[in-house]
Amino acid sequence: MPAAAVAADWPGGYWWHWLFYSVAIIGFLLTMVMGAIYLERRGMGRMQSRLGPNRTGPFGLLQPVADAVKVLLKENIVPTAADKIVHFVAPIVAFAPVLMILAVLPIMNGAVLADLNIGILYIVAVSSIGTVGVFMAGWGSGNKYSLLGAMRNVAAVVSYEIPMVLAIVGVVLFAGSLTISDIIAKQDIPFILMQPLGFLLFFAAACAEINRSPFDLFEADQELVAGYMTEYSGMKFAMFYLVEYAEAIAMSAVITTIFLSGWRGPWLPPWLWFILKTFAVFFLMIWTRTTLPRVRIDQLMAFAWKFLFPLAIINLFVTAIQVLAWPDALPWFLIFINFAVMGVLVLIWSKFFRLGWGRVQV
Amino acid sequence: MTTTEELTLHTEPFVLNFGPVHPSTHGVFRMRCTLDGEVVLDIEPVFGYLHRGVEKLAEERTYTGFIPLTDRLDYISPMSNNLGYCLAVEKLAGIKVPERAEYIRVIMAELQRLANHCIAVGSMLNDAGAYYTPFMYAFREREKIIDLFDMVSGQRLTYNYMRIGGVSQDIPAEFLPALKKIISRLKKWVEEYEVLLKQNEILLARAKGVGILAKEIAVNCGISGPVARASGVKRDVRKDDPYSIYDRFQFDIPTGEAGDCYDRYRVRIEEMRQSLRILEQAVPQIPGGAVKADVPHLIRPPAGDAYAHIESPKGELGYYLVSDNSIAPYRCHVRPTSLINLTALREMVKGWKVADLILIFGSIDITMGEVDR
Numbered sequence: 001m002p003a004a005a006v007a008a009d010w011p012g013g014y015w016w017h018w019l020f021y022s023v024a025i026i027g028f029l030l031t032m033v034m035g036a037i038y039l040e041r042r043g044m045g046r047m048q049s050r051l052g053p054n055r056t057g058p059f060g061l062l063q064p065v066a067d068a069v070k071v072l073l074k075e076n077i078v079p080t081a082a083d084k085i086v087h088f089v090a091p092i093v094a095f096a097p098v099l100m101i102l103a104v105l106p107i108m109n110g111a112v113l114a115d116l117n118i119g120i121l122y123i124v125a126v127s128s129i130g131t132v133g134v135f136m137a138g139w140g141s142g143n144k145y146s147l148l149g150a151m152r153n154v155a156a157v158v159s160y161e162i163p164m165v166l167a168i169v170g171v172v173l174f175a176g177s178l179t180i181s182d183i184i185a186k187q188d189i190p191f192i193l194m195q196p197l198g199f200l201l202f203f204a205a206a207c208a209e210i211n212r213s214p215f216d217l218f219e220a221d222q223e224l225v226a227g228y229m230t231e232y233s234g235m236k237f238a239m240f241y242l243v244e245y246a247e248a249i250a251m252s253a254v255i256t257t258i259f260l261s262g263w264r265g266p267w268l269p270p271w272l273w274f275i276l277k278t279f280a281v282f283f284l285m286i287w288t289r290t291t292l293p294r295v296r297i298d299q300l301m302a303f304a305w306k307f308l309f310p311l312a313i314i315n316l317f318v319t320a321i322q323v324l325a326w327p328d329a330l331p332w333f334l335i336f337i338n339f340a341v342m343g344v345l346v347l348i349w350s351k352f353f354r355l356g357w358g359r360v361q362v
Numbered sequence: 363m364t365t366t367e368e369l370t371l372h373t374e375p376f377v378l379n380f381g382p383v384h385p386s387t388h389g390v391f392r393m394r395c396t397l398d399g400e401v402v403l404d405i406e407p408v409f410g411y412l413h414r415g416v417e418k419l420a421e422e423r424t425y426t427g428f429i430p431l432t433d434r435l436d437y438i439s440p441m442s443n444n445l446g447y448c449l450a451v452e453k454l455a456g457i458k459v460p461e462r463a464e465y466i467r468v469i470m471a472e473l474q475r476l477a478n479h480c481i482a483v484g485s486m487l488n489d490a491g492a493y494y495t496p497f498m499y500a501f502r503e504r505e506k507i508i509d510l511f512d513m514v515s516g517q518r519l520t521y522n523y524m525r526i527g528g529v530s531q532d533i534p535a536e537f538l539p540a541l542k543k544i545i546s547r548l549k550k551w552v553e554e555y556e557v558l559l560k561q562n563e564i565l566l567a568r569a570k571g572v573g574i575l576a577k578e579i580a581v582n583c584g585i586s587g588p589v590a591r592a593s594g595v596k597r598d599v600r601k602d603d604p605y606s607i608y609d610r611f612q613f614d615i616p617t618g619e620a621g622d623c624y625d626r627y628r629v630r631i632e633e634m635r636q637s638l639r640i641l642e643q644a645v646p647q648i649p650g651g652a653v654k655a656d657v658p659h660l661i662r663p664p665a666g667d668a669y670a671h672i673e674s675p676k677g678e679l680g681y682y683l684v685s686d687n688s689i690a691p692y693r694c695h696v697r698p699t700s701l702i703n704l705t706a707l708r709e710m711v712k713g714w715k716v717a718d719l720i721l722i723f724g725s726i727d728i729t730m731g732e733v734d735r
Binding site: 044047048049050144145148151152213214216217220221222223224225289290291292293294295296297298299350 | 376378384385386399400487488489490491492493494495498499502562563564565567568715716717718719720
């Protein structure tokens, strides 16, 4: 059902519709973030052969609550050298885009704040606004570690936006629409099967954009202490912490929507399918974080431009040919063809491409 | 017309302090780095934040009374520090150590090498940005070794187990069975751990060819231990100037070729295998008898001097003692491995990036207690 029709049916019209969904989105996001933090800490504990938090509440379930209370009570410190206004505004600027992404993602059929006809384009455009907040934090802190972290963030986001968009274009070609609800409706076969390479490219690019391992260079605690967050404490630190998890949840939700057929699924209620799939993608991020070391900044850039970008172009080309060949309905055997294409391309390209870069001449 | 000069982006170097308080400076080391963006143009190592005047303290204590302070030098591997110091005093005073004590000492020293390398490789991978997973696995194994040290000395950090003329007490009955179990466990673990590096593309890209230390520079700077051996310097005090009973055991000296971070990691992994080999030989040979020579508590070595050195997990660790026939050393000097291994750091990191700087520093494996003394 189109969004306009839903909104018009609401008693009181659009305003109630907006208010209800805004509160629901914030509530949903905060609950998901708490779940994500719990899952990450316990999951990583298990993977790293240690326990993880298990004292607060049954199975440590109240740990995120205890953490929230702790950061709320902590002192808010602003360095003398900081640009105080920029330092204050940065976490808010970073947080806003996450909410904006979730505004167009349907949790179940019709349960969406705005079903835009340019939905996917909107997501791509909005998702990179968070960079402004991160750069403000890095610049406004008056700290060289923070600045280095912020510069890395800008470099990475500018580069990774391109393979990310190209990966999405493959999905858009298959769906024949930019509207999120149409993309979900077209996924009788989830697009992860039809576009496996697109999924990999999008996942890598999303991890780089939202500061997840192995691309977590903006924070890089071993190198930059905490990168752009170094000078943040108390509530403002909590905001950044929230942003980090919220971004991961939002990106997992985007991947769920465009590659895993969103809320669709048998037996279980649609919203539960959506949450389960989102957490499954998030779990993949936890897994990579626990397994892989971090790449260097030049390797990060090289990976975007020399590995992801050419593969994304080829993937787009192959997809376009398939759409031309089968304009009405996509046959199921494309799954095997696309998986084969992915395997061959990744193998060949990894022979051409080496992450190692070498010493810089000085 | 636009010239090449105009097209070049002019950048301005800036100074960034890494440490003394930084998550990756292994304690309180400070690197004053001149950076051009992410590129390291130069560094100026600054140390002394942990300076405690240990060598001076030695002159104020009895020969025996200094042993606990050697624990605090390289607190990652106190057994080796105990051993180095005791060997120097024994050489100075001409004390013969009982056979059983020699075996126990070798077992402890090799276990200490394993425990140290667990931290060395674990923290190096952590410095490469791995999110504590390899670190935790390495610590899990180290804890098993610490359990053994706990069994013999009652301590888990500063063991203070070696004594002049032997060791403080005999090993308990349950020690050897537990040791055998740990040897087989560690053998499997080392194999498993090595796979982490060999099959991880990111780690290879981060470590291979990074932070190369040329053989000549290593020799000229007096670098020793795994860092020197990774650069192809085949030197090991256990072979070149055997002390204790090391000449009775079969083991190899692993060396690298490139002298990069990858080789330093690989050499340490191979050294762990060799240590396990020594332990396997030592356990069945261990004889009965006393574990300490009949040495008075207040030793008065004849006037003179002595230098004893050992192959500690980090490299050559030496103690130079001068005696004036009193109950305290007239002069004590430690040849610290970590400090000397740091001297080539500047050469190793120039031209690399900030992320490499941390990895290269981690691959040297230093303990600040030993650097600052």
